[in-house]
Amino acid sequence: MSVEGTGADPRRAAAEDGGAAADGGDAVRGDGAGEHGRDDREPGFGPAGTAGRAGADAAGEAVGGAETDEDPLAIRLEQLILGAERQYTPFQAARTAGVPMELASRFWRAMGFADIGQAKALTDADVIALRRLSGLVEAGLLSEPMAVQVARSTGQTTARLAEWQIDSFLEGLTEAPEAGLSRSEVTYPLIELLLPDLEEFLIYVWRRQLAAATGRVMQSADDEESVHRRMAVGFADLVGFTRLSKRLEESELGELVEAFETTAADLVVAHGGRLIKTLGDEVLYVASEAGTAAEIGLRLIESMRHDETMPALRVGIAFGTVTTRMGDVFGTTVNLASRLTSIAPKDAVLVDGEMAAALARDGDAPLSEVEAAEEEKEGGVSAYRFALQPMWRRPVRGLGVVEPWQLTRRPSAAG
Structure with missing residues (x-):
């Protein structure tokens, strides 16, 4: 597959827009990590690689909103993939989801997310995911250890899938089609085009695999045999x-x-x-x-x-x-x-x-x-x-x- 048909100018424009958005400061807001007192200084977790050592060192929010050293296009790519801007520290995300910070930390660790201190690197999607997972525990559908296992198995599987897609899939598709365009500038419009279909395909394959696994369990003679x-x-x-x-x-x-x-x-x-x-x-x-x-x-x-x-x-x-x-x-x-x-x-x-x-x-x-x-x-x-x-x-x-x-x-x- 090639990116032919998207045109060089739209890709360059997308990259330039990404830089402008990041330079304007909309992607990362810093208003201090200490606003919630003692609890806000507990360890926080977020997507590995979200800000490299995203939290206190790079993101800047933890020291009062200093400018970030991150690549503006990398921030814009993150927003594209996550569908939202960074908005919460880990403590704020846990509080908004109504989940104890200790349990939130367990879930985030299980999903494979790196320690980011109290950087403002989480989004509404992180809050919703946390709320849903803890909601399954509150409803009695999953025990807390089982919920952690769900988080861990999902995190490990999708981490490997994401690494494979970047290393083997996107790398072969993001060769710059013309002089003067970097690989990073080509990546944004390519992901923008691929993301909806890849997301739907992932859900389709998961449902198919889930149906097959359920069928195998249903054929078992008893619970022990499953x-x-x-x-x-x-x-x-x-x-x-x-x-x-x-x-x-x-x-x-x-x-x-x-x-x-x-x-x-x-x-x-x-x-x-x-x-x-x-x-x-x-x-x-x-x-x-x-x-x-x-x-x-x-x-x-x-x-x-x-x-x-x-x-x-x-x-x-x-x-x-x-x-x-x-x-x-x-x-x-x-x-x-x-x-x-x-x-x-x-x-x-x-x-x-x-x-x-x-x-x-x-x-x-x-x-x-x-x-x-x-x-x-x-x-x-x-x-x-x-x-x-x-x-x-x-x-x-x-x-x-x-x-x-x-x-x-x-x-x-x-x-």
Whole structure:
């Protein structure tokens, strides 16, 4: 996507208007941080990066309204994105929302907002958000610890999204289209154009994901199963990534990681799994059915094997009880899947005994090739998708002795 059609002059005019607005002093008003006495000197919090070390050092309000050293265009960009001017100190925002400062501080910390002292850096939107979150607690819909978890999970997720969009998305779109325009001057009109659609798209994706997550919980047999569920957990790990990272340029390494994460994420989702997280050279995914996890693991191997730019891959899958929390998964099953990955040969999938038993129980793989051969003689064509070969029993750090199985496709199921 380009910014063609917006014209150079409107973008320059927008930047000039931004500078004029900031120079006029409308964006930041300073009338002293001590007006509310002792309470007003309590630690305050606000959006990280709102004013760099936004509060007492840069914003100026805390010392009686001194002029700010911030870039006027940066202030105007902030106003565009937030939809409002800075108006409150953290104490004033908490008081206006009717929330104790201590609780407000907990919420702001959980959302990932930096300590800004008592700078006037918060807006009406901050007050409304604070009031809504505390209102859920007052109404008994959320406990206070749960409300803090909501704030933390939302803050962590959106912080990563925002960083990605700035680093990978906007950076590629804000190259100055003509001499004399800086990247900053191009950014304002671009964000002005993109913001409404990106906001609506974010809400759409969130609603879709929320519907899918709710559906998974509703399918659980009981309340305990909704938190501690039996599922397959898979790890996929690039072989020799550390050595490779020392040979490649940073840009090349970044492209390789992005290609791996994109391919893995697409395969996991397309075949019915759920991507939990990517860790550069490693991907963690889960699936409700053992056969789904097995199919994903093999397809990951096959996809990377046919890409000459990619190093070899190894996959470990375990089946068992998993604890879910804030979108992540924990427990012995997760640890076992990770250990299996570390001992798997290149371009191979190792599974644990529980996973092998689940595949056999669901009719996806025989535990004995003798049985499979007899069934093929009787029926002519095997109904099994996968083959399982027992490997040597071996001790695994922290988990005792395990008997891994190597998972492959049966010839009749290949392709």
